[in-house]
Amino acid sequence: MATAVSPLAPKSVPAMPVIPGVKLATAAAGIKYRDRTDVLLAVLDPGTVAAGVFTKSKCPSAPVEWCRDKLKGAKPRALVVNSGNANAFTGKNGRAACKFTAEIAARAVGCKPKDVFLASTGVIGEPLNAKVFDGVMEGLVASARPDFWPEAAKAIMTTDTFPKVATARAKLGEATVTINGFAKGAGMIAPDMATMLSYVFTDAPISQRALQALLSEGVEDTFNAVTIDGDTSTSDTLMAFATGAAKDLGAPSITKANDPRLKPFRSAFNAVLADLAEQVARDGEGARKLVEISVEGAKSKASARRIAMSIANSPLVKTAIAGEDANWGRVVMAVGKAGEPADRDRLSIWFNGIRVAHKGARDPGYDEAMVSKAMKNDTIALKVALGLGKGKDRVLTCDLTKEYVAINGDYRS
């Protein structure tokens, strides 16, 4: 397993402010890893509301089913996330493990089991021994504190090489509200829903319905526009919790997502999602280059998205970028296989601003030395112009390296 931090990790980590109404704690329950934390507990004040989007997999993990089932009408008081075991494809044992974990968390926090949200990430297909949580839950509740954000992000890591946190502030009425988030990613990341696990918290007083609308809308161009390997996890979960504590600061209560007062908050909220999603791409398993794929001139935004994803998921494009080769021929291949309207003779392709192909052939001004130099950057902007319409979109991915194969060739053992 890779241990060195990704060279694409953000150079600086933001100071994470407190979110009134949220306390965090972590523990080492010994699920799989040694000498590291592997359980996160978030304790939420009464009055908190929750929104969520989950994997579209037809074989979701037990905690995903638990959360989906409990989301409507929930009065969330706790979130328990473990790493090391995904509790997926674990049959009755998996459902029992969810129930047991929720029960002990509810007892420790003082709420009902149905008000506890759960997630598990790690190996799939292995039974999760939820008993281990029993030994740490009381201690977690006792030690929960409002300033434990980086530690929370660390406890849920699997093959991630750095913890992913993001924060933003926005005006809501006359008050300033805060949004904090963390995520874990690494592999088995494809859109078709969120990333593996990501949690966003705010003190904004916002209704469950409005928060769900914001989240469902915000995910589209952030987490759903990131792909590492085209593989969709059984456990993908993105949840948002709003404690409402900013009411005390004078923030107005918002009940509808289209409330005009929500505008700055929406921007800040989406910025946190986009920041976390980009960090997931920056920490793709074995990634050495962050790749932004922009498609313009498509028939529609949806068509541009499908073409961008076809490029982003092409092993041949990804290995070429790993080899610092501006192999636009493979980009054409990926455009062609997307099945979307495309006309070879109108196609232009740029790598980091240098046009390498124009109107169906190599650019007349193509300069191999200049292009080779540009490909050495650790971020690659790959732009494709189709020349057909006004549809455009953008997705993030990373290169496909030997390290990806190494990480995934012996992850379980």
Place this chain on the structure above:
Amino acid sequence: MATAVSPLAPKSVPAMPVIPGVKLATAAAGIKYRDRTDVLLAVLDPGTVAAGVFTKSKCPSAPVEWCRDKLKGAKPRALVVNSGNANAFTGKNGRAACKFTAEIAARAVGCKPKDVFLASTGVIGEPLNAKVFDGVMEGLVASARPDFWPEAAKAIMTTDTFPKVATARAKLGEATVTINGFAKGAGMIAPDMATMLSYVFTDAPISQRALQALLSEGVEDTFNAVTIDGDTSTSDTLMAFATGAAKDLGAPSITKANDPRLKPFRSAFNAVLADLAEQVARDGEGARKLVEISVEGAKSKASARRIAMSIANSPLVKTAIAGEDANWGRVVMAVGKAGEPADRDRLSIWFNGIRVAHKGARDPGYDEAMVSKAMKNDTIALKVALGLGKGKDRVLTCDLTKEYVAINGDYRS
């Protein structure tokens, strides 16, 4: 670039008989490679008919467009295939190169340019200098001979590590007819059309229409059921040529694909396609294991195919197999992301005959040592039973190794 022969190469190569009406020649035109042949000419007797299936890419290569355009009403007399350059995404130059190549071949063979079929394989996006064919064409025609099959297969290789040939015989009426084929594959192989390049020849007297029907039907469970990396080439071409020479042996002329006399021929023809398709999978770039994925109990054959392809194209499943890890959790993931009907709690999974998962959980009799031993085989049979219906299907793929990344990270340079 990998040079060692794939460990999955067939242990023996069949002796290739003559097909009356077909002569072959190869030459080294120096398109890209040094010290090897890179052009193949097949000369076909008058009376030959041709059938073809081509890439579904929206950005096909110039030779694919040429062949599609000429197929109807063609009286094929020659086939020219080069390796080293795919003549794809080469604009007007590409079309001109096709026209020029067909013209010089027609002059040398003594036919019309429209009766010449073409294909190119290799780097895409680089202009093909067709002038180089001018120097070798007369010599190719002069040296063409009926027994040059392995050499023909060799001349069209790119990153292939071994030439791929197959042969079969069948009764047609009282006569015995012969079917020979060769193929090249390696990477950028996904169904949605044939493999990269494959040619099948027979002396059976069969009409163009019947041959096309046979080919379109035969491709479905052979070349279209193979995937190396999910990437669809701009150049995929599978063509069949029937010289009709077996009329002299007393074979009846067949005009309809549903003629009952065609039954043994159809089996033999499909066996040649299946043999070549399997060899393509055995020579997937960097492949160390041949993987057969069978799905049964699906709602339909089409649903089983989509699930099998989702598994076959999953980088996480493929890297796990490379690591000799029977990671059925990732198989569940790939079933789940296919978007087809699936019920986790009815799912069973086998690796090389050992059931590792049953009804939504690890098999009660799971024996790690036994499974680990089975994963060391160089062929892996991965079976998934969905327990929903009677639909079943099977596809072939290979594992995803560091060598794949190495080959494709510096293929162009």
